[in-house]
Amino acid sequence: MTVNTASTAATDATPDSSPAAAVLAAHPQATTDAEARRAAATDRSGYIPATLPDGVVLARSVDDVVEALRLAHAHGAPVVPRGAGTGLAAGASAHAGEVVIDVSGMNRILAIDPVEMTAIVEPGVLNAEVNAAAARHGLFYAPDPASTAICSIGGNIATNAGGMWCAKYGVTRESILGLTVVLADGRILRTGRATIKGVTGYDLNALFIGSEGTLGIVVEATLRLRPKPVRTETLAAYFADIEAAGRAASAITAARIQPSILELMDGPTLEAVDQAEGTRHRELGGAFLLAQTDGYGAHLELDEIAQAILPYATSIHRAADAGEAEALVKARRDAIPSLEKLGRVSIGDIAVPRNRLAEAFAGLEDIAAKTGVRIFSVAHAADGNLHPMLVVDPHEPITEGPAKAALGDMFHLARRLGGTLTGEHGVGLLKRDWVGEELGETSRSLQQAIKDVIDPRGILNPGKAI
C-alpha cells in the first residue's frame, strides 16, 4: 500500500515492464499520458496519493471493459474502476502499478420505459442526467446525492450512495432492479431482474451494490423510477445551536412524520455557505433545518413538522413558491463546495440512531476541541447520517496527524451511540483502519472469502472497502 503524505510529490515515471504495463500495451483504449494518469489518481476526498497509476483505460463499451479485465486477470495487474471521481473515501484513488478503468465515457441512457417506470443506463451517465430524462416522462430517480450534477450512476451503485430524497425513498439499493457486471476475469454477470419483485436465487444485486469496485465493474443498470410528486412543500427552521436542531429532527422522527427531505447544517457551515454564495442564513440562527414533504397531503404533513419543531426553533420560514424552495435546497447542496474554498476538506460520514443526533453533535464539538481540527457539520437527519467535515490547511495531510485522530474519534463516537463508520460514502482507503473493529472477525473473514471467490487474483480495487 502506498503511504500518503501531502508533502510527497506524485511521481509521473511510467514503468515499462510490469503486469500493468502488459495490460496498457495490449489494450486499444489505454493511455499512459501523464495528464490522464494525474487526472485519474484521486477523487474529492482530499487524499493525495504519493504516486500515479501506470495508465488509464478509457472504456467506451462493454467490450472495452471485458478486454481490460481479461488482460488484467491474465497478467495479475491491479485495476481501479473509476466513474466521475467525486467519491469522498479515496475509493477511486490509484497508485503506481495500478491501471485505472475509467467508465465515464460510457454515458448513454439506453432506454426509459414510462409505463414500467424503469430506465436502462450505462454507468458513466451522471445522476442529474437520469433525472432530467425521467422528468420528461413525469418521473424521477430518487437517490440524489448533493453531487447529483457531477457524479455517475456507476459510482452511485458502487458506493450505495444516498441523498436528500433518501429520507423517504431509500438509498441507491432501493432503486436498482438489475445490473450487468464485468467480473475480474472478464466474464459477464447479470444480477437482479427487470421486474419490481423477484426472489430467484441469492440477492447478488445487494452484494454488488456498495462493493466499491472490489467485486466487478458495473457496465449497465436497470433503475427504478418513481412518479414525480404532485405537490411539494418546503420549510427552513433556525435554532440557537446544532444540538437544539438535532433534538428537533429527532422530534419529527418520534412524531412518525415522513419528510421527503430532512437536512441539518450547523452555524459554521452556514457561515461558509453565506461567504461563498452571498446568502444570509447565519444571521438567522446557529443551525438550520431544511424539511420538505411531498404527495397530495404535503401541506398537512409540513404543518405537523412545524408543530413538532416549534418548541426548539427560534424561527420557521415556509417557502412561498418553488423558487424559494429551490434556494433553500441549494443552500444545503452548496455546503461541501463552500467548505472546499476554506482548505483541504475531509468528510466524515458516521450514522447514529436518529434519536441520538443531538448527542452526536455534542460529541463532535468535543472532538474538535480535543484535536484542534475545525469541524463543520451537516446531516441527513432523517437517516441519522452525519457529515462532520474536517477542514485543514491545504498542505496538511488527512491520513495522519490531528485529522486522522479526529476521524478515529468520530468513528468511536458513532460506535458509542450505537452507530456505524459510514452511512453512504463507503470505506475506500480512508476508513479501512476501523472496518475490522465494526465488522468483527467472523464477518470480515467471510467477506474476504466472498471477495476471494469472485476475484481470486485480488486484482479489483485492492486495499479498498474491506
Ligand SMILES: Cc1cc2nc3c(=O)[nH]c(=O)nc-3n(C[C@H](O)[C@H](O)[C@H](O)COP(=O)(O)OP(=O)(O)OC[C@H]3O[C@@H](n4cnc5c(N)ncnc54)[C@H](O)[C@@H]3O)c2cc1C
Ligand atoms: C460536493 C459533493 C457532494 C456529495 N454529496 C454526496 C451525497 O449527498 N451522498 C452521497 O452518497 N455521496 C455524496 N458525495 C460523494 C460522491 O459523489 C458519491 O460517493 C458518488 O456515488 C461517487 O460517484 P462517482 O461516479 O464520482 O464515483 P467515483 O468517485 O469515480 O468512484 C467511487 C467508487 O466507486 C467505484 N466505481 C465507480 N464506478 C464504478 C463502476 N462502474 N463499477 C464498479 N465500481 C465503480 C470506484 O472504484 C470507487 O470505489 C458527494 C461528493 C461531492 C464532491
